[in-house]
Amino acid sequence: MAGVTYKTRQLRRRYVERSFATIAVAGGSFWLLINLIKSPSQFTEVTFTGLSNGILYALIALGYTLVYGIIELINFAHGDLFMLGGLFSAHFITLWFNQNHPTGAGYGVLLLCLVAVMAFCGIINVGIERFAYRRLRRAPKLAPLITAVGMSFIIQFVGLRWNGSGQKTWPSLLPAGNLKFLGVRLPYTTLISFIVTIPVLLALTYIVTQTKQGKAMRATAQDQDASRLMGINVNRTISFTFGLGGALAGAAGLLFEQTRGLTTYNLGYQLGLIAFTAAVMGGIGNLQGAVLGAVIIGLIQGWNDGLPIGLGQQWSNTVVFSILILLMVFKPTGLLGKPMTEKV
Amino acid sequence: MLKVENVEVAYGNIKAIKGISLEVNKGEIVTLIGSNGAGKSTTLRAISGLLKLKSGSITFEGNRIDGKEGHEIVAKGICQSPEGRRIFPRMSVSENLDLGAFLRNDKDGIAEDRERVLELFPRLAERINQKAGTMSGGEQQMLAVGRALMGKPSLLLLDEPSMGLAPVLVDMIFETITKINEQGTTILLVEQNALAALSVAHRAYVLESGNIKLSGNAKDLISDPEVTKAYLGG
Numbered sequence: 001m002a003g004v005t006y007k008t009r010q011l012r013r014r015y016v017e018r019s020f021a022t023i024a025v026a027g028g029s030f031w032l033l034i035n036l037i038k039s040p041s042q043f044t045e046v047t048f049t050g051l052s053n054g055i056l057y058a059l060i061a062l063g064y065t066l067v068y069g070i071i072e073l074i075n076f077a078h079g080d081l082f083m084l085g086g087l088f089s090a091h092f093i094t095l096w097f098n099q100n101h102p103t104g105a106g107y108g109v110l111l112l113c114l115v116a117v118m119a120f121c122g123i124i125n126v127g128i129e130r131f132a133y134r135r136l137r138r139a140p141k142l143a144p145l146i147t148a149v150g151m152s153f154i155i156q157f158v159g160l161r162w163n164g165s166g167q168k169t170w171p172s173l174l175p176a177g178n179l180k181f182l183g184v185r186l187p188y189t190t191l192i193s194f195i196v197t198i199p200v201l202l203a204l205t206y207i208v209t210q211t212k213q214g215k216a217m218r219a220t221a222q223d224q225d226a227s228r229l230m231g232i233n234v235n236r237t238i239s240f241t242f243g244l245g246g247a248l249a250g251a252a253g254l255l256f257e258q259t260r261g262l263t264t265y266n267l268g269y270q271l272g273l274i275a276f277t278a279a280v281m282g283g284i285g286n287l288q289g290a291v292l293g294a295v296i297i298g299l300i301q302g303w304n305d306g307l308p309i310g311l312g313q314q315w316s317n318t319v320v321f322s323i324l325i326l327l328m329v330f331k332p333t334g335l336l337g338k339p340m341t342e343k344v
Numbered sequence: 345m346l347k348v349e350n351v352e353v354a355y356g357n358i359k360a361i362k363g364i365s366l367e368v369n370k371g372e373i374v375t376l377i378g379s380n381g382a383g384k385s386t387t388l389r390a391i392s393g394l395l396k397l398k399s400g401s402i403t404f405e406g407n408r409i410d411g412k413e414g415h416e417i418v419a420k421g422i423c424q425s426p427e428g429r430r431i432f433p434r435m436s437v438s439e440n441l442d443l444g445a446f447l448r449n450d451k452d453g454i455a456e457d458r459e460r461v462l463e464l465f466p467r468l469a470e471r472i473n474q475k476a477g478t479m480s481g482g483e484q485q486m487l488a489v490g491r492a493l494m495g496k497p498s499l500l501l502l503d504e505p506s507m508g509l510a511p512v513l514v515d516m517i518f519e520t521i522t523k524i525n526e527q528g529t530t531i532l533l534v535e536q537n538a539l540a541a542l543s544v545a546h547r548a549y550v551l552e553s554g555n556i557k558l559s560g561n562a563k564d565l566i567s568d569p570e571v572t573k574a575y576l577g578g
Binding site for chain 2: 212215216218219222223225226227228229230231232233234235338
C-alpha cells in the first residue's frame with residue numbers, strides 16, 4: 001500500500017511540476033510575443049542589449065564556476081577582482097596611456113590593455129589562492145569560505161582607496177553611435193562586446209577541452225588524489241584555474257569600464273552577485289551552464305527593463321531572483337548541473 | 345629497486361603503520377597481505393607520495409623519494425592503481441587511459457602501450473568511448489590497472505585489484521598480473537585475497553596492525569601453518 005501511495009505522489013508531483021513549467025514558459029513566451037508584435041525593432045534592440053550584458057556576466061560567472069568546479073569553494077572575492085580589473089583598465093587607458101577617444105592608436109592601447117588586465121587579475125587571483133586558500137584546502141569548508149568573504153572586503157578596500165568612495169566616469173575608446181539595420185539601432189559598444197567576448201569564450205573552451213592543462217583541470221576537479229597518481233601537479237593545476245578565472249574577470253572589467261564608462265569600488269558586489277547567481281542557475285561547476293545562466297539572466301533583465309510592456313527596471317532584480325528561486329525549487333542542481341551523488 | 349625502511353605513517357594521533365621495512369627487487373611480484381586495516385593501502389599511499397611519513401625512508405633506484413610530491417614520484421616510474429579504483433567517472437575510457445600517460449610525450453610509445461592495454465583487457469576496447477562511471481565494477485578495475493600501465497611504470501603498485509569482482513574476473517585479473525610481470529614490469533601487489541596473491545607472487549610480506557609480521561617466499565608462506573590459519577581460512 002505504502003509503495004503505491006508513494007508512487008502516486010511521485011507521479012502527481014511530476015505532473016504538477018510539468019504543468020507549472022509549461023504554464024510559466026507559455027506565459028513568458030506570450031509576453032515576449034506581444035512585445036515583438038507591438039514593436040519588433042525595440043524587441044530586437046532590447047534582446048541585443050540583454051545578450052551583451054549576459055555575455056559580460058558570463059565572463060565573471062565562469063570564474064566562480066571554474067574555481068568551484070575544482071576545489072568546491074565559492075570565491076566571494078571574485079566579483080571584487082572584476083571591479084579591480086575595471087579600475088586597472090581605466091587607469092591604464094586614460095591616465096597611463098592618455099587615450100580618451102576612438103583612434104587607431106586607441107585600439108592598439110585597448111588591445112594592450114586587454115592583455116595587461118587579464119594578466120593583472122589572473123596574477124592577483126593566483127596570489128589569493130596561494131596565500132589565503134591553499135593552506136585551508138583540508139580545513140572544514142567554512143574556513144576557506146569565510147576567508148573568501150574576508151578577501152572580498154580587502155579587495156573592496158583597495159578599490160576604495162584607489163577609486164575613492166564615489167562613482168568615477170571615464171572616457172571610452174569605443175566609437176559612440178549605432179549601427180542602423182532595418183530600422184533597428186544597435187550600439188557599436190554592444191557589437192564590440194561580442195567581438196571581444198566570443199573569442200575569449202572560444203579560447204577558454206579550447207583550453208579546457210583540448211589542451212593538456214585543461215585535461216589536468218578536469219581530472220583534478222573529479223579526484224585530486226587520483227590526479228596525483230597520474231602525475232598531475234595538482235597545486236599548479238589549481239593555480240592555473242585561478243589564473244584563468246582571474247583573467248576572465250579582468251577582461252570583463254575592461255569591457256564594463258569601456259562600455260559603461262564608469263567605475264565604483266563596490267561594483268564587484270553588485271555584478272558579482274548577479275554572476276554568481278548565473279553560475280548557480282546554470283549548475284555551479286558546469287562551464288556551459290555558467291554561460292547559459294548568464295545569458296538567460298542578461299536576457300530577462302534586458303526584456304524586463306526595456307520592453308514596452310514590462311515591469312520596468314525597478315523590478316529587475318525581483319524578477320531575476322524570483323525566476324532563480326522557482327528554478328531552484330524544481331531543479332536544485334541548476335539547468336545543466338549534475339546530481340551531487342555523482343561526485344563520490 | 346624499492347626499499348622501504350622503518351616507515352611510520354600516522355593519521356592525526358593514530359599510527360597506521362608502525363615502522364615497517366620491505367624491499368622489492370627488479371622483475372619481482374611482491375605481495376603485501378593482511379586483514380582489513382592492517383595498513384596495506386597506507387603503505388602504498390605513502391610510497392606514491394599521497395601521505396607524508398612520520399619517520400623512516402623510502403628509496404627508489406638509489407634515490408630517496410619520501411617527501412616528494414605525488415606527481416614527482418610518477419615521473420620516477422612508479423604508478424599506482426589505487427584502492428577503490430578511483431577512475432575519472434565523467435570521462436570516457438579513452439580519456440582515462442590518456443590521463444594515465446599524462447607525463448609522457450612519446451606519441452608512438454603511448455599508442456603502443458594503449459594497444460597493449462586494450463589487448464590485455466579487450467573489454468576496455470569495446471567500451472572505449474563510454475563514460476567510465478557507467479561501467480561495471482570489474483570493468484572499472486580493468487580500467488584502473490590499464491590506466492596505471494599507460495604511465496609505463498618500472499614499478500606498478502596494485503591496491504586490491506580483485507576487490508568486489510566476480511570469481512571469474514578475479515582469476516582473469518591475476519592471470520593478467522602475471523602477464524604484465526612477464527612483460528617486464530615489477531609489481532607490488534596489495535591483496536586481501538591472500539591465496540590468489542601468494543599463488544602469483546614471488547615473495548610476500550604479511551602485515552598485521554601496522555607491523556610486518558612475517559615475510560618470505562610466497563611458496564613457503566602458502567604452506568606456513570600460521571598464514572594458513574589466519575589468512576587462508578584453513
